[in-house]
Amino acid sequence: MESSKYCAICFGGITRAHWTQSLTTVLIRESRVDIGSIRYDQNTILQVSRSLLRPEEQTQIRLIPSQSYTPAEAFIMHTSCYRLVCEFAGHEVRPHQIYRLCQATQPDQERCFLNETNRFPYMWPDPYTILTPRKSLSSSEDSWLFFKPGKAHYGSTFLFKLPPEIMLLILQHLPPSDLVRFFRTSRQALSYASLFCQLNPLHFFRCSTGATNCSEDKQILMLALSTWTRYEELDLRWQLVTKVCELAKLLSFLSDIGLAVGPTPNPRAPLLHVQHQHGLHEDLIEIPNNVKNIQVCSILLAGRRYICGIGVDTGESCLFYGNKTESLRTLDINNRELEAIGLAEDALGVRSMRCGTSPWVFGDPETLGCWGGLSVPQGRRKIQIIRDALKIRYLNWYHETAPLFEETLLIRNQHPSLSSHEFISEELYVQRNQGKERGLVTRFGNFPTEAIRFSRELQHLTLHGGGGLNGISGLSIQTNSESYCVGSCKGASSSMTLHTPDESLSEIDVRISNLYPLALIFRTSWNRELFVEPRQLGEGVQCEIKALRPPPDHCITGLYFRFEGSVIVSVGLIFALSESMN
Structure with missing residues (x-):
């Protein structure tokens, strides 16, 4: 059995931090959902999941490190993340519920939606354990001086003229690090700490000074945190706890589809590796x-x-x-x-x-x-x-x-076929691997592409990437009104400035080869060229060059691309009637 190597709750990975190596699994075993545990062993390929429902049963799981892999039959979670879900749910979470939650919140990675998965950094704090920055601060000289009459510092009085309700509404949008800094500015600011923490328990979730039955415990906590230098971890912990809390609330919405009937046989369904009653x-x-x-x-x-x-x-x-x-x-x-x-x-x-x-x-x-x-x-x-x-x-x-060509494409921001004046055409679309895209259409019905639009306002055009075996990683443009970038716009580049409005983009030549990524040559109406200098093709390497030109009386208004990894693997023209652009 296989699963992603990333937590299905927070999408974080397995790191050197010990808490990330304690894993909970939820998987399908003989048409039923089982929940188990893994103690991660970096020296083995197959991890052993021991069932928590039937301790004598074990399942071997291969963890896939690729970020383009989408799990379907088995999911792993950091045990701390799973415990948080159960705590925030407020009731017993059954195995099939956590399985359905993981399945429903799992993004489709296989079709390469760019920038769609927000993963947490490799080093972030355990969200479940109690955080005690400094247990002895309540009796320290620093704390005593802050509370001693006549010794406290007073900040600006302007902010405190606001009604407390408005003040608390403002504060709830600040991350914990900024809140600690604010509460530490004066005694008056610190007086808001206890009420704020009562109304917003997630900001400082499981943070404690270790004191008990102390009316000023939250105020002392803020002073303790002000001496703690790991503010970034404090903010990450709050983000993670908030995310898990929101996911736990969704448990009440989980429908019971599939408990009595089989899954869809439709091969285009996303994530449909699953052929059991808990599938899509x-x-x-x-x-x-x-x-x-x-x-x-x-x-x-x-x-x-x-x-x-x-x-x-x-x-x-x-x-x-x-x-x-x-x-x-x-x-x-x-x-x-x-x-x-x-x-x-x-x-x-x-x-x-x-x-x-x-x-x-x-x-x-x-x-x-x-x-x-x-x-x-x-x-x-x-x-x-x-x-x-x-x-x-x-x-x-x-x-x-079979669907129409236009139906097989998802295009970033706006599909030209939904516009009254823009068009796309299958004849003006080039793909390096036609079989791969046919497979995506067969399985999912469509696939995503990135788009960039410029019409006659295009002033500056830059191609990014090393060319040759490295391919083109990104494209950036500048128009009269804005700058825009698609893909990775870093590293080596080649650029050109157009003499608008007399000069415009008129043609794109695409070089296709089985051994090399796509190479693009941009031509203008003044017959100038822009390309990323390719390496010399090896002897005997066959390639084909296809020219993409808009139909007569039309002009290029944009481009759309499909990426695999960090490289462009297909490109198409977006065009419109020339008279409609004047």
Whole structure:
């Protein structure tokens, strides 16, 4: 059995810190969920998980260190993170609940959504153990002088003219390190410490001076922490505890899908390595001719809203699929022909949608900072959704034939096909590995690409990367109004300044080779070129050069790329009518 080497709760790794090497596992054993423990051994490839429910049973698990691997049948957690989830849940957490929580909060790593997984640094403090910075401070000279009448320092009085309620609202947005500095400025500031900690227990969770039954314990704690130099760890601990607390709250939303029925056989479902009753599930939603509207509900996960349920309302009845929440929006499709569905997605699922030109229910892709997609109806009035126990992972019109090229792409910020003036074309798209992208479409239905837009405002263009075997790692541009970068814009680079408005980007030549990454040559209307100097191709190396030019009377308004690792492996043109850009 395999699992990621990263904690399914905090996404942190296994480090030299002893607490990160004590692991809890949740996995599928003979169609049931089992929970176990691992004491990590760096000298072995296969780690041994000992069942906590049946101590005589053991399971060998190979931990995959790759950040592009997505676990599905087994998850590991730092034992401290697991204990925090149980504590914040306030009730017994059953094995299948923690399994479903891990599955639902696991981002899709295999399709390479750039910058989507926020991992904690390699060194951060144990969030579960009690932190005691200095037990003897309550009797120290420093503490005694601070509380002695006439000896305390007084800060600015302006801030303290605010009502206490407003003051506490402001303070709750500060990290612990800034709070400690503030509380240490004066006796008046310190007087807020106890009430603040009572209202915001996560900022200094399990932090203690070791004193008991002391009315000024929190004030003394702030003085103790002010002598503690590891402020960065204090802030990281607060971030981690807050994240785990928010995840624990989601346990009450976990649906019971799959407890009595089998998983979806759809090969496009994200994470579908799982063929058991706890897998992801498929629903085919019939859209009757007399439909009045579609109801869409969302759930908050990691500070972002995700669509978690869809209902079809005919006015006489309403069928609902997924989780129904108070965050509900309505798409009015009364007497409307079936139209394309616009989607906003990221590595965790579907964040927003719209039908035709209707408003986005929870924000458009650009505002949300995610990827735009679309699905075009092909005759049958059915919507297909793939959902985990919390939310919808995948949504589209049900197809019995292959999807259109435009449907296979998720494009950062805005999909050109949802625009009234921008276009993309399969003929103006080049991929180094067609088989890999066909496989992604077969398994997931689509894959993400990064995009950069510039229209006629493009002033400066920079390519990043060493060329040759290193490939192109990034592209940065400067327009009249902003600068923008895609990929890794560090290291070796080659750049060009355009003489706008007379000079514009007119063509991109793409060199394709089985042995080398893609090489790009940018050509302008003045026949100038920009490229990262490639190394000399070896003897006998075959390559093909494809020129990407917009159709007649059109101009290039942007580019979209797919990355593998840190290198561009495909590129396509975004174009528009020239007259629409004047």
